[in-house]
Amino acid sequence: MSEATIGDVARRAGVSTTTVSRFLAGQSVRAEESIRAAVQDLAYRPSPAARSLRSGRTRSIAVVVPDVTNPFFAAVVKGAEAVARQDEYHLFLSNTDENVDREAAVLADLVGRVDGAILAPTVESDEAPLRAQQAGLPIVFLDREIGGTGSDLFDSVLVDNAGGSRRAAEHLLDLGHRRIAIVNGTVNSTPGRQRREAFLETLQKVETVHVYEEVGDFREQGGYQAVMRLLALEHPPTALFVTNNLMTVGALRALHDLGIRVPDQLSIIGFDDLDLAALLMPPLTVVSRPMEEQGALAMRLLLRRLSESGDVTARRIVLETNLLVRGSTGPTPTHRRTT
Numbered sequence: 001m002s003e004a005t006i007g008d009v010a011r012r013a014g015v016s017t018t019t020v021s022r023f024l025a026g027q028s029v030r031a032e033e034s035i036r037a038a039v040q041d042l043a044y045r046p047s048p049a050a051r052s053l054r055s056g057r058t059r060s061i062a063v064v065v066p067d068v069t070n071p072f073f074a075a076v077v078k079g080a081e082a083v084a085r086q087d088e089y090h091l092f093l094s095n096t097d098e099n100v101d102r103e104a105a106v107l108a109d110l111v112g113r114v115d116g117a118i119l120a121p122t123v124e125s126d127e128a129p130l131r132a133q134q135a136g137l138p139i140v141f142l143d144r145e146i147g148g149t150g151s152d153l154f155d156s157v158l159v160d161n162a163g164g165s166r167r168a169a170e171h172l173l174d175l176g177h178r179r180i181a182i183v184n185g186t187v188n189s190t191p192g193r194q195r196r197e198a199f200l201e202t203l204q205k206v207e208t209v210h211v212y213e214e215v216g217d218f219r220e221q222g223g224y225q226a227v228m229r230l231l232a233l234e235h236p237p238t239a240l241f242v243t244n245n246l247m248t249v250g251a252l253r254a255l256h257d258l259g260i261r262v263p264d265q266l267s268i269i270g271f272d273d274l275d276l277a278a279l280l281m282p283p284l285t286v287v288s289r290p291m292e293e294q295g296a297l298a299m300r301l302l303l304r305r306l307s308e309s310g311d312v313t314a315r316r317i318v319l320e321t322n323l324l325v326r327g328s329t330g331p332t333p334t335h336r337r338t339t
Helices: 006-013 017-024 032-042 048-055 071-086 100-110 128-134 161-174 190-203 220-230 245-258 291-307
Strands: 060-065 090-095 116-119 139-142 155-159 179-184 210-215 239-242 267-271 285-288 316-319 322-324
Touching: 006 017, 006 032, 017 032, 060 071, 060 100, 060 291, 071 090, 071 291, 100 116, 100 128, 116 291, 128 139, 139 291, 155 161, 155 291, 161 179, 161 190, 161 239, 161 267, 161 285, 161 322, 179 190, 179 220, 190 210, 210 220, 220 239, 220 245, 239 245, 245 267, 291 316
Parallel strands: 060 090, 060 116, 116 139, 139 155, 155 316, 179 210, 179 239, 239 267, 267 285
Antiparallel strands: 285 322
């Protein structure tokens, strides 16, 4: 049996299709009860395309992220999609590859094509989101934000990067480590800057600590190369803090290739839990955060902005992080690593 059409509803209710269309759009029309009864009797459901034409909405939302290969962004998209589905919105995923120009081009192309966007800005000095929002594209920031004039115009869902990094540093200090390294992402992004600043600030409170720092660009190969450089030093660190999950994978690969025993010779903490982190040998100590919840909250904020007319005060939500202590961190080695 074919699905009922708007013409079927009109004939059953004894009105014109125009009257049914106005009723479905929420307008007051004659014979409302007859139309409502016809819709129910025929189990009529307006097509998404028809609803879009009436409302001026596309029922589509874009999620724009800097790296689609990162499991964190996969998790937040899952959370966002679950909320969007409840309101019959469709999601489109775009990857900027941590490239400012590509992000600007993506946002410009989205104007008029989607109802809104969830965006993880490439850098904090980014101006493309402001231009896109001024052109009529509502945007909610995810995980990252921008600085300067206009930043308070955007809703955002972040996490306590500083608190998580601070707890990681304190944990390593409590274990007796005094040669401690951070493998960081780009410092012109919100997580790169906040995680670095809080970690180093905590270490600097202890005069006897020697701090090492390498940049891994939030990529697996960057993490691998950073750890290879650190462990080639005459006096390498005894502990590592790696500030995202992809770089942590690269760091673990480097430790495996060098035959470094964790945590006997070197302790390591990663930022963001991994599905297999608890199953590694030894299990990985991580700074954990509610990834799917971040995506779900960002979507709720965007839907709120789309459903309310006039000025809507921007909201900034910061979720807690937790240090999950597992087997990859231990007391400082009592002897130097030998090669």
